[in-house]
Structures are given as C-alpha cells and as structure tokens.
Amino acid sequence: MSIFKSLPFRNIAGKPVRSFVLVLLTALLSLTVMGGSLIVSSLRKGLDSLEARLGADVMVVPYEQATKTKIEDIVLQGSTGYFYMDKTFMDKVAEREGIGEISPQFYLASASSSCCSIPVQIIGFDPETDFTISPWIKRSYGKELGKLDVVVGNDLNAFVGDTLTFYGQECHVAAKLDKTGTSYDTTVFANADTIKALIQSSLDLKMNNFSDIDPDKVVSCILINAGEGYSADEVVNDINLHVKKVKAIKTKEMITGISDSLSGVSEVIGILIAAVWILGVVILLLAFTMSVNERKKEFAVLRVMGASRRKLAAIVLQEALITGIIGGIAGVLLGLLIVLPFNSVIEETLKLPFLLPGAGGIAVYSAAALIAAAAAGAAASGISAFRISRIDTGLILRGEN
Amino acid sequence: MILKAEKLSREFIRESRGTNRFIAVKETDLTVEGGIFTVIMGRSGSGKSTLLNMLGGLLEPTSGKVSYDSVDIYGLSDGELSRLRNGSVGFIPQGQTALHSLSVIENILMPYTLFREDITEAEKYAEELMERLDIAELKNEMPSALSGGELRRMAIARAVIRKPGIIFADEPTGDLDDENTETVFGFLRDSARAGAAVIAVTHENTASKYADRVLRMTAGELQG
Ligand SMILES: Nc1ncnc2c1ncn2[C@@H]1O[C@H](COP(=O)(O)OP(=O)(O)OP(=O)(O)O)[C@@H](O)[C@H]1O
Ligand SMILES: [Mg+2]
Numbered sequence: 001m002s003i004f005k006s007l008p009f010r011n012i013a014g015k016p017v018r019s020f021v022l023v024l025l026t027a028l029l030s031l032t033v034m035g036g037s038l039i040v041s042s043l044r045k046g047l048d049s050l051e052a053r054l055g056a057d058v059m060v061v062p063y064e065q066a067t068k069t070k071i072e073d074i075v076l077q078g079s080t081g082y083f084y085m086d087k088t089f090m091d092k093v094a095e096r097e098g099i100g101e102i103s104p105q106f107y108l109a110s111a112s113s114s115c116c117s118i119p120v121q122i123i124g125f126d127p128e129t130d131f132t133i134s135p136w137i138k139r140s141y142g143k144e145l146g147k148l149d150v151v152v153g154n155d156l157n158a159f160v161g162d163t164l165t166f167y168g169q170e171c172h173v174a175a176k177l178d179k180t181g182t183s184y185d186t187t188v189f190a191n192a193d194t195i196k197a198l199i200q201s202s203l204d205l206k207m208n209n210f211s212d213i214d215p216d217k218v219v220s221c222i223l224i225n226a227g228e229g230y231s232a233d234e235v236v237n238d239i240n241l242h243v244k245k246v247k248a249i250k251t252k253e254m255i256t257g258i259s260d261s262l263s264g265v266s267e268v269i270g271i272l273i274a275a276v277w278i279l280g281v282v283i284l285l286l287a288f289t290m291s292v293n294e295r296k297k298e299f300a301v302l303r304v305m306g307a308s309r310r311k312l313a314a315i316v317l318q319e320a321l322i323t324g325i326i327g328g329i330a331g332v333l334l335g336l337l338i339v340l341p342f343n344s345v346i347e348e349t350l351k352l353p354f355l356l357p358g359a360g361g362i363a364v365y366s367a368a369a370l371i372a373a374a375a376a377g378a379a380a381s382g383i384s385a386f387r388i389s390r391i392d393t394g395l396i397l398r399g400e401n
Numbered sequence: 402m403i404l405k406a407e408k409l410s411r412e413f414i415r416e417s418r419g420t421n422r423f424i425a426v427k428e429t430d431l432t433v434e435g436g437i438f439t440v441i442m443g444r445s446g447s448g449k450s451t452l453l454n455m456l457g458g459l460l461e462p463t464s465g466k467v468s469y470d471s472v473d474i475y476g477l478s479d480g481e482l483s484r485l486r487n488g489s490v491g492f493i494p495q496g497q498t499a500l501h502s503l504s505v506i507e508n509i510l511m512p513y514t515l516f517r518e519d520i521t522e523a524e525k526y527a528e529e530l531m532e533r534l535d536i537a538e539l540k541n542e543m544p545s546a547l548s549g550g551e552l553r554r555m556a557i558a559r560a561v562i563r564k565p566g567i568i569f570a571d572e573p574t575g576d577l578d579d580e581n582t583e584t585v586f587g588f589l590r591d592s593a594r595a596g597a598a599v600i601a602v603t604h605e606n607t608a609s610k611y612a613d614r615v616l617r618m619t620a621g622e623l624q625g
Contacts, residue, residue, distance in 0.1 A: 007511075007515070015502065298501075301498045302515065304498070306484065308480045309479050310479075310480065311515070392460065393460070394451075394454035394460025397454065397459065397494045397495065
C-alpha cells in the first residue's frame, strides 16, 4: 500500500478544513522562526562585515563636521555630505605617538553617472599608504588600480569591463566587490589620480564647483591603525588632545550605535517570535484537544479493529508530523519569499547594514524552522495522543450511537 | 475457539440515582463454543451491550474473567489483547462505525491495512463478502453516500474480513429492512457453521429462527 493511502494521510485529506488550519498554524510558527532568524542573522552579518570593511581603529575627521552630522551616517549609510580638511593635518596627526598605519581618504559625490539614478559616493584612496581598501580590492581584482580604473560596490548596476562616465570622464570598471550590506555597496573606489582627473573634467565641463578642492591639498578623513603596544583609545585621546580642529573617533564606537540598535531590533524580533509561538502553541493544543474529542468514536472504532493504544498514538503523531512538515515547509518558503526579495526594503526601513547569509546558512535556518514547526505540532499532539490512549473503548462505543 | 465467562459483572458509578453504584451486568457465567450461533435478547438498558463489550475485550469487568481458549484476555497487555482482537475477534458495535475518510472497500480492509499488511488476498474475500451482504456495487463509494443499513452491512464485512474465531454483533440489524435482516442473520449463522463462535444481541424475534441458542437478559441477569 502506498504511503499516501495510509490512514494518517487519508485522515488529513478527508478533513481538509481541520488539516488546513493545522498546516496554517505550523506555517505561521515556522515563518516566524525563518523570517526572524534570517533578519537577525543578516543584521549580524552586516555588522560583522562592516567591522571588517572599516578596517581601521581610528578615523580622523574635521572637527566642525563631527559636531554637525553623525559621521557614522556618512560612512555607513552613504548620506551624501562631504567635508574636507587641509592635508597638513595628515602630517600633524602622523607625528603623534602610537600611530601604526595611516592613510587619507577623499570623498567625492557624483550627482550623475551612467550607471546609477542615485548619486553615488566616490572614495579616493592613496594606494601607497592605504591599508583598508587595497587588500580587499587586491582580492577581487588581483592587481593595483590604474588611472581611470574604478572598483564598484556590489549594488551598482555596473560590471567588470563596463565603462562608467563620471563628469564626462570615462572610467573602466576593473572589479566588483562582494556584497557588504553597507554603504560600500553603492560606492565607487578610485585612486587619487583618477579623482584628480574627475575633478578636472567636472571643472572643464562646468558641471560642478570643485575648484576649491584639490586632492593634492585636502583630504576628507584620515584612517589610522594603532601601532604595536598602543590602544585605539590612547591614539584617540592623544590626537584629540594635541591636534586642533580635528576629531578622532574610534571606529568601534561608531559601530556601537549600530550594534545597539541591532540588539534592539533583535530583541523586538525575539519578543515577536516568542509571542507568536506562545499563541500558536496554545491554539495548536486547543485544536488537537478539540479534534480528539470530536474523533473519539473514530479512535474507538480503530480499537475495535485491533489498534493498540500505541498504534492510535502513533497515528495521531504521524498526522501531526505530516501537517507540521507541510506547514513548516510552507512557512520556510514564505519566509524566503518575504525576506529575500525585500531585503533592500528591510535594510532601508531598519537603517542598519543587512547582509543575507549564504546558501548554507539559509539551509540551516530553513531546517531549524522546519524542525521547530514539526516538533511543535508533534508535541502539541502528544498530549492528545496520550488522552486517546486512555480512552475506554467500550464506554465510547456505548456513549455515542 | 471456546469463549468462557466466569462470574463476569460490571458496575457503573451513577451520580443521579439514589445509589451511587449501579450494577449493569450481574455475575454471569457463559460458555460459547465455535460452530454455535448464540442470540441474546432483552429490553433496552438490560445490560446487553455492556456484557458484549466485556466479552469482546473492550470493557474491563468489575469482577470475573473472560477467556478465549483458556487465555484470560484481561490478563494480557494492551498490545497482546489488541493483536488478539485484530486477528481472532470480529466485533460489530452498536451504532454507526464507519471511518469517514476511507471508501467502503478501504473500511472493510482496515484490519489489514492498519498493520500495513498485504491485501491482495483479502481484497478478493472482501468482494465476496460484499456480494453476500448485497453491497458489492458500493465498493468504491465513500461512507457519506451510504444509507444506515448499507453502513451496517459494511461494518459486518469489516468485522469478519479476517475470518475471526469469535464474532460479536450488537444489534446488527438495527436499521435494516426485513429482507436484509434475514440476509444478515443468515450470514451470521453461516459464519457459525463455518466454525466461528457467534454471539449476537438483538431485539429482533426472527433471530431465533437462525439461532442455535437464545438467551434472555433481564436487568443485568442472563438467563438460559
Ligand atoms: N458508562 C456508563 N455509565 C453509567 N451507566 C451506564 C454506562 N454504560 C451503561 N450504563 C447503564 O447500564 C445499563 C445497561 O446498558 P447497556 O448499554 O448495556 O444496555 P443495552 O441492553 O445494550 O440497551 P440497548 O438495547 O438500549 O442498547 C443501562 O441502564 C445504562 O444506563
Ligand atoms: Mg446496547
């Protein structure tokens, strides 16, 4: 006999409404686990990647900028606000104690570009001293960037070999970076020579008034790694104490804000999952209890035919597992359907870096959600199964004619 | 197969009546042998179903014992007793007992499929039984499409599909017309002729025509 003809399957098919409700309930349970864990893990991964990408212990920015805007918004969310300070600060800072690696970055906004409808952030770096972006570019590109070579973030609609035009200047896309879940995904990286060419071109075309910014004379920020034996705190304090008109910020601190809101979001999601589960399990319990009362006669008839108490319990459990697995799969698919296509919407809404786990991670979460839902169904039915096994056949057969 | 009941009784707790304990079946001795068709008659509420359920292993007696071929059935484990019920006992309960998610033939074969046993042989026998009970053309219908009498005959076929050594029937003709009543009693008698111990509870006087032995139940007491 085919398994689909076995009694638990037939009972499920024979009672479509009851089965549908049970499937729906377990689907809801697995959906919350799936969606919740996917969102939380994506946020964690976004944060991790952010930490890795920042790659510097300390960031130095112009003092007035640090008071005006939240630096982390600019760095992490790509808000287009741009600021510059004289390059001499670079030397002043470099003289301080405890500096290990130090390299400037130069920010440029492009209001129009051939790739994108939104303004993209262009970050210029100094290939000689850079320690944050180069290792990462080397990994995706394999060589150093030449003049008018750019590396694009993962979300930009440009691919290796494409030509992008910024301020009328054609640039060659040398590499595309992996997804980071940060503003780096919409950033274009170029070396200082390229930046200079772009500024010159914008001036020639009178597209922008960049006349007062010269990449040879100004920088946007300075990235620093503490030297051996020095902590980031020491470096920050030393700079803030001795170098005027700049502000040193510990990058970890910028992330703290994000990491705080992340734990806030995780907590809300956790509470949501718990609430749905408590409700769902209570309803499941009720549903199974009701269905046992309704099905007493049916079970008594099976007893008459020679089903043992254990056999009846097994039938009930199998039914619960089948609806649990179907519901679990439905919930997982629904979760994927909601989170995967709308991950950028979620990122926008939460204003936090969001990086989906890889296929392996998604498989693990799917399995966990499925198992949790099926187990909840089985556990809820377990009580019913026990009650059924207490049924006194003779009494039930007499009671309902 | 020999069924033996010794000093079998059953009490129920009743809140509403004056006395709390109500004796539905008074101490009863009964022996039924294979090949014999026994009919128990009696008024409603006299304890017939209670007695039959105890004899069939479905209701624990308050006192006394029931044995099949000298095996004390209430001394068996639930699993053992269930096996015995599946293989050696055919029980047709009072009232409707169809499994509504299964078709007529699937209902009849359930004693096999419950344990995932092969049904090729059994299916042939099921068709034979349906023929005899005049429900052959309903083979693939769902129970909801059947009349009360047709459902009753389906339950009879289901009870005897394993050719049990003991057959119990509680009001097997409750909702049957005269013609079908004769068919069913004839069928039960033939089952006894084939070697089974058959015990039927009924109001129907025609049953005595077919029975080898008629017993009366009055207020919990069984009389020869
Ligand atoms: N579970 C129970 N609790 C209390 N009283 C019961 C219970 N089962 C049976 N009785 C009582 O025992 C008596 C015998 O019941 P039983 O069902 O055996 O009668 P019966 O002879 O089969 O009647 P009928 O012909 O109407 O089916 C009745 O008075 C009934 O009320
Ligand atoms: Mg009765």
